[in-house]
């Protein structure tokens with residue numbers, strides 16, 4: 001991690017969570033509202049069905065709530081089944097994930113569509129968490145950096161800033177598999193993403209948060225989150241249980257105190 005960027009621990013609940021899961025949201029909100037919250041942000045992205053109730057439950061806490069996707073049209077229209085950035089804002093959510101590999105794969109979302117979705121998020125004052133990542137095949141062919149460069153160039157609007165954008169590097173082969181890249185590989189990729197952002201956005205690119213996602217769990221969090229240029233995590237499975245999410249969140253206690261020492 002880089003000491004001058006405030007880290008973020010974020011959970012993506014994907015297609016999980018019903019009303020009975022609200023206890024987990026409550027417990028997470030309680031757990032992230034202690035002294036560590038002065039140095040660290042926390043976000044949960046529940047399914048859209050729980051969005052409004054989740055923001056209502058967490059209104060006076062340090063836990064932020066985000067959505068998992070939005071339509072590329074920011075406000076309203078004839079798009080059956082879709083949710084707009086305006087609707088997300090109307091639920092008092094502050095963030096939205098766009099371009100997750102599950103959406104890129106299941107719905108054929110292109111880089112350009114992801115860019116339009118990010119713009120829709122900006123239009124409504126939301127922070128877009130833009131996901132990029134290589135597949136197992138692309139990695140095996142040694143094309144990781146090329147793929148990430150193309151995704152970054154194609155998915156990020158020209159007016160991306162540290163205030164409206166977070167990048168999540170999620171190797172597709174690491175999602176839900178229990179496999180993660182080695183620490184030196186994550187370090188190399190994040191350094192390249194940072195360099196890419198600085199080349200395009202200048203000084204503004206230096207402070208856009210870079211999250212790592214893919215099989216982050218309480219056992220590997222300290223190692224992954226301590227890597228240079230890793231400014232937090234986007235957690236899938238391990239964010240569903242408050243105890244696991246909070247254990248990852250608390251991995252930052254040691255990391256932040258060693259940075260300060």
Ligand SMILES: O=C(CO)COP(=O)(O)O
Pocket residue numbers: 012100170174175176177178213214215216234235236237238
């Ligand atoms: O896709 C992810 C978060 O967006 C990562 O999922 P897992 O943590 O379950 O591997």
